[in-house]
Amino acid sequence: MGSCTGKEIRLMPHTSAPTVVSSIASQCDADAFRALNEEWISRLFTLQEEDRAVLGDPFGRIVGPGGDVLLACEPGSGTVVGCVALLAYPDAVFELAKMAVAPAAQGRGVGRQLIAAAIDRAQALGGARLFLGTNSELAPAIRLYEEAGFVRITRDRLPVADYYARADILMELK
Numbered sequence: 001m002g003s004c005t006g007k008e009i010r011l012m013p014h015t016s017a018p019t020v021v022s023s024i025a026s027q028c029d030a031d032a033f034r035a036l037n038e039e040w041i042s043r044l045f046t047l048q049e050e051d052r053a054v055l056g057d058p059f060g061r062i063v064g065p066g067g068d069v070l071l072a073c074e075p076g077s078g079t080v081v082g083c084v085a086l087l088a089y090p091d092a093v094f095e096l097a098k099m100a101v102a103p104a105a106q107g108r109g110v111g112r113q114l115i116a117a118a119i120d121r122a123q124a125l126g127g128a129r130l131f132l133g134t135n136s137e138l139a140p141a142i143r144l145y146e147e148a149g150f151v152r153i154t155r156d157r158l159p160v161a162d163y164y165a166r167a168d169i170l171m172e173l174k
Contacts, residue, residue, distance in 0.1 A: 019081060019110055021117040024069035030058050032080035033069055036100035044137060045166045054085070054098065062087055066125065067094065070117050072101070072110050081105035084114040086121055092128035093159045099141065111141065115148045119173065131158065133167025145171055 024030060034055040041047050054061045058069050066088035071080050082101040086094045096118050101110045122130045132150065134141055150171035155163070158170060 018075065018108070019072040019105075019113060020075055021070050021072050021113060023121075024058060024063065024071060029069070029071055029080065032071065033058055033083045033085075033098070036080065036083050036102060037098050040100050045135070048164070050164070054087075058085070068121055068125065069098075070114060070121060072105075072114055082110040082114050084118045086118055086125070086127075088125070089159050091159070092126055094122040094125065094127040094130050095160075096122070096130055096132040106140075111144050112147070115144055119148065129159070130173040132171050133158075133164055134169045134171065135166050136168050142169060149173055 024033065037051070037055050038047060041051055062069055062085050067086045069083060069085045072082035073080050080102075082105060083098065084096060084100075085098040087097050088094055096115070099111065099114060099118075101114070119130065131153070132145065134145065136142075151174050153170050153172045155170060157172065163170075
């Protein structure tokens with residue numbers, strides 16, 4: 001995986017994971033973001049065209065329109081062990097998306113750290129609403145989202161049409 005070279009993001013003080021979270025800054029970071037997401041999506045679901053488009057061009061599809069990609073990196077080596085995207089929508093709405101933690105780093109609090117950093121970053125970008133879509137098969141992720149303050153919503157509450165079919169659980173930060 002790549003190494004993190006972006007701007008540091010302030011972390012919540014209760015975070016225990018021994019990683020550093022920063023914004024995407026290089027093509028190497030973009031490659032790590034793509035690889036981490038392609039691995040889990042392909043293993044559990046089917047990689048869709050929209051997945052390929054976003055993962056293949058995070059600077060153009062995420063950062064350019066006002067969002068961000070955050071990477072969790074091992075201190076010292078700079079190895080990327082996790083990532084999460086914030087996709088910007090009109091009316092100060094953000095989507096927490098494309099969260100992935102390398103299998104070898106799971107269970108160490110990296111996901112919790114990424115969610116906390118993403119919430120902080122969405123607020124710093126002026127976000128008034130933060131939502132996500134997930135799948136009922138991803139129980140550990142759902143627990144993390146609920147612990148962070150996300151609650152389930154119905155599809156009619158989504159600020160986007162034509163949302164991922166695999167997302168059978170929709171959530172919003174309260």
